[in-house]
Amino acid sequence: MNSILKQDLDNFENILEKTKQQGIDFLNDIENIPTSNTYTINPKTALNELGLGSIEALKEFNERLSPLMVSSPGPRYWGFVTGGSTPASIVGDWLASIYDQNTQAVKAQGGASALIEFETINLLLQLLDLPDTFLGGFVTGATMSNFTSLGVARQWFGKQFGKDFAKDGISETVNILTATPHSSSIKCLSLLGIGSQNYTTVKTIEGNREALDIADLEENIKKLEGKPFILISSAGTVNTADFDDFEAIAILKEKYNFWWHIDGAFGGFAAVSDKYNHLVKGWEGADSITIDCHKWLNVPYESAFFLIKKDHINLQVETFQNSNAPYLGNPLENFNYLNVLPENSRRLRALPAWFSLKAYGKEG
Numbered sequence: 001m002n003s004i005l006k007q008d009l010d011n012f013e014n015i016l017e018k019t020k021q022q023g024i025d026f027l028n029d030i031e032n033i034p035t036s037n038t039y040t041i042n043p044k045t046a047l048n049e050l051g052l053g054s055i056e057a058l059k060e061f062n063e064r065l066s067p068l069m070v071s072s073p074g075p076r077y078w079g080f081v082t083g084g085s086t087p088a089s090i091v092g093d094w095l096a097s098i099y100d101q102n103t104q105a106v107k108a109q110g111g112a113s114a115l116i117e118f119e120t121i122n123l124l125l126q127l128l129d130l131p132d133t134f135l136g137g138f139v140t141g142a143t144m145s146n147f148t149s150l151g152v153a154r155q156w157f158g159k160q161f162g163k164d165f166a167k168d169g170i171s172e173t174v175n176i177l178t179a180t181p182h183s184s185s186i187k188c189l190s191l192l193g194i195g196s197q198n199y200t201t202v203k204t205i206e207g208n209r210e211a212l213d214i215a216d217l218e219e220n221i222k223k224l225e226g227k228p229f230i231l232i233s234s235a236g237t238v239n240t241a242d243f244d245d246f247e248a249i250a251i252l253k254e255k256y257n258f259w260w261h262i263d264g265a266f267g268g269f270a271a272v273s274d275k276y277n278h279l280v281k282g283w284e285g286a287d288s289i290t291i292d293c294h295k296w297l298n299v300p301y302e303s304a305f306f307l308i309k310k311d312h313i314n315l316q317v318e319t320f321q322n323s324n325a326p327y328l329g330n331p332l333e334n335f336n337y338l339n340v341l342p343e344n345s346r347r348l349r350a351l352p353a354w355f356s357l358k359a360y361g362k363e364g
């Protein structure tokens with residue numbers, strides 16, 4: 001074994017102790033650390049033939065790199081829609097690294113850590129007062145959650161024409177209606193081959209609102225003359241935190257054939273507030289929902305989940321199935337996350353959220 005690595009293993013407890021103390025010092029000092037800085041480094045250092053060992057690497061990190069760190073987990077940081085990390089979520093994050101599971105299958109490959117992800121999703125459904133008719137999974141952020149959801153929506157759209165877009169590529173114009181989508185949904189349209197310009201902008205409600213004007217939405221639906229479409233709606237727009245009227249959309253869904261996606265990256269958490277949960281009333285009728293945990297749930301980056309109706313599991317597997325993976329009958333029974341989302345290998349990303357939910361409960 002490499003002698004420095006051996007030294008590190010022998011000294012592991014001390015290394016982790018130093019790291020822990022450094023973390024505590026940072027968080028205790030968060031009020032005094034700037035929210036932005038102009039400090040820079042030359043990112044082109046040479047890779048040494050011999051390593052430094054963790055303690056020396058930590059010293060170099062502290063000298064050169066740690067001054068780049070801003071107080072983004074603190075309360076004075078207003079860049080992005082952001083969040084900090086609760087103590088429990090840090091426990092979960094550290095343990096996710098230490099256990100280092102490759103969270104995929106429920107029954108195979110020598111580990112069942114996907115069950116922890118199922119359990120966490122189940123807790124989140126209870127938190128958000130949503131039914132367990134949704135299949136959920138963790139991805140890095142709301143962008144990837146939107147991507148996963150809209151990927152399945154694209155497959156659904158093709159099926160309305162008897163086509164398999166996942167296999168054969170897109171051969172129909174995919175109709176997208178939306179009012180004030182987050183820029184990440186537009187990025188997804190680009191990534192999914194639909195085209196970042198190929199959507200119809202529905203009017204917003206008068207009076208400086210960002211929510212869909214439902215009458216104009218129905219006008220636009222009628223213009224499609226019965227053709228299917230994908231609706232990208234918002235539970236919390238980033239500029240003004242506006243919410244689309246989900247009860248009205250649910251009524252339209254009874255009349256027209258569309259995939260209903262809700263981007264609730266931060267606004268979905270309105271569901272936990274007696275004062276604001278009317279804003280998400282009816283959202284359980286959506287086909288897919290995006291929520292970020294690294295915003296309002298205050299777990300470390302990278303943590304978001306998608307919720308997609310279990311009825312769509314076959315479309316989801318068609319979209320994300322590994323082409324060389326044997327198809328194992330019922331995809332819900334022989335479940336493997338690599339067949340339902342973009343990534344193959346993935347960390348136990350649910351664990352920080354699991355710890356926060358267990359540690360602080362609904363009230364927290």
Ligand SMILES: *Cc1c(COP(=O)(O)O)cnc(C)c1O
Binds near residue numbers: 142182266304
């Ligand atoms: C933050 C946000 C996103 C993008 O989320 P990431 O976690 O940065 O990928 C998408 N939609 C909304 C409404 C957001 O607030």
